[in-house]
Amino acid sequence: MMLDQQSVKIKDPIRTVENNESNWEYGSENHWLSEKQLKEFSGDKTIYDLYPDAALHSTGCSVIRSVLWHGIANRGWKTIWMPSYFIKEVIVVIQGIDIEIKFYHDNPLMTTPGLPTEKLTSEDVVFRMNYFGWRGAEAILSSQDIGCDIIEDHCHDFIGAWATQSQATYCLTTLRKLYPLPDGAILWSPQGEEVPEAPATTDSHLAAVQKKLSGMLLKQFYLNGCDVAKEEFRKGSLDGEDEIGGTNGVSGACELSKHLFSVLSITKLSKLRNENFETFKKLASPSVKKYLAWDTIPADSYIFSIVFLFDSESQRDLVKAYLIQNKVYPATFWDWPTEYALDDPEGKDFSDRMLSIHCDFRYNADDIQKMLSILERAIEGFK
Numbered sequence: 412m413m414l415d416q417q418s419v420k421i422k423d424p425i426r427t428v429e430n431n432e433s434n435w436e437y438g439s440e441n442h443w444l445s446e447k448q449l450k451e452f453s454g455d456k457t458i459y460d461l462y463p464d465a466a467l468h469s470t471g472c473s474v475i476r477s478v479l480w481h482g483i484a485n486r487g488w489k490t491i492w493m494p495s496y497f498i499k500e501v502i503v504v505i506q507g508i509d510i511e512i513k514f515y516h517d518n519p520l521m522t523t524p525g526l527p528t529e530k531l532t533s534e535d536v537v538f539r540m541n542y543f544g545w546r547g548a549e550a551i552l553s554s555q556d557i558g559c560d561i562i563e564d565h566c567h568d569f570i571g572a573w574a575t576q577s578q579a580t581y582c583l584t585t586l587r588k589l590y591p592l593p594d595g596a597i598l599w600s601p602q603g604e605e606v607p608e609a610p611a612t613t614d615s616h617l618a619a620v621q622k623k624l625s626g627m628l629l630k631q632f633y634l635n636g637c638d639v640a641k642e643e644f645r646k647g648s649l650d651g652e653d654e655i656g657g658t659n660g661v662s663g664a665c666e667l668s669k670h671l672f673s674v675l676s677i678t679k680l681s682k683l684r685n686e687n688f689e690t691f692k693k694l695a696s697p698s699v700k701k702y703l704a705w706d707t708i709p710a711d712s713y714i715f716s717i718v719f720l721f722d723s724e725s726q727r728d729l730v731k732a733y734l735i736q737n738k739v740y741p742a743t744f745w746d747w748p749t750e751y752a753l754d755d756p757e758g759k760d761f762s763d764r765m766l767s768i769h770c771d772f773r774y775n776a777d778d779i780q781k782m783l784s785i786l787e788r789a790i791e792g793f794k
């Protein structure tokens with residue numbers, strides 16, 4: 412059977428079953444957690460325990476602006492080296508800052524992380540990324556090793572071996588993707604360098620948080636079977652996301668997140684992702700597992716999501732469409748930016764064929780099984 416656009420539209424037996432069960436869905440934006448879950452996820456290490464000297468911001472982009480302004484003014488940075496495989500929205504933010512951007516070859520498939528091949532000086536700063544939490548302690552490098560300052564992005568695993576043992580000048584992560592909270596991001600210096608102060612929280616950021624929070628609460632009501640239209644929670648979430656960080660792009664986090672970061676355990680939340688990944692691998696058939704892009708979690712590390720690499724972009728897009736029709740909302744990232752003329756065909760190919768499915772604290776083995784049975788059907792279409 413070939414899975415084509417038409418069969419995606421009409422061949423949908425599982426959907427009927429799911430639709431009888433309240434408003435179950437899988438993936439996409441976080442919803443607000445119940446009190447019971449909030450209690451369940453407290454009681455072990457918090458982010459404040461792990462990085463007591465970190466500066467708390469609203470978003471990762473707020474952190475990036477702040478650390479670049481600081482490095483340009485105080486550390487002589489003139490050029491930032493960005494990995495070829497990276498999120499364009501962040502590159503656009505950096506383009507608004509007075510620093511030259513150059514790219515070096517690095518992507519998730521490179522088992523030895525890429526680095527600039529040119530000679531680096533104290534006017535350079537290299538930005539490194541731990542894609543999907545696939546890189547462990549072996550990726551650690553210090554400024555002395557490469558000849559200039561290093562900024563590391565640990566958004567995909569901020570408590571794994573690389574992040575906690577880092578020797579970089581600065582490390583950053585957004586927190587709001589892996590916590591059930593509307594905002595939050597941190598900057599810390601493993602080398603004990605001066606960390607620019609956490610910014611004040613702006614009114615414009617708080618207005619965006621209010622929209623995000625209502626989207627999260629409405630999504631929780633929806634998932635619990637209340638009479639809430641999907642467009643309502645989607646709108647709050649999308650409007651909030653557009654405005655988050657505030658009009659000048661730099662802000663502190665809201666009081667609610669500041670408080671809950673001291674309650675929620677990041678170790679518990681992270682362990683659940685690994686457990687769900689292992690559950691997925693146990694339950695998945697060989698025909699699904701053959702599309703896993705990566706199936707090994709580095710020692711003392713935590714993966715971000717379940718990442719697949721399909722045979723072609725069109726196959727990936729068909730699987731994605733089928734999942735969405737069956738209320739499983741995966742992600743593809745990052746779209747390849749053609750305007751930068753990046754010399755990384757392998758990275759572009761990965762971007763074209765990859766699909767990421769969540770496996771975070773929102774889900775248990777039953778959810779994983781349900782999601783998997785839908786994915787199995789999508790993949791069966793190619794046999």
Ligand SMILES: Cc1ncc(COP(=O)(O)O)c(C=O)c1O
Pocket residue numbers: 469470471472473498501564566567585586587596
């Ligand atoms: C790898 C990475 N770094 C930084 C950011 C920026 O974080 P924020 O969206 O909180 O500004 C993102 C956002 O998705 C990201 O994926």
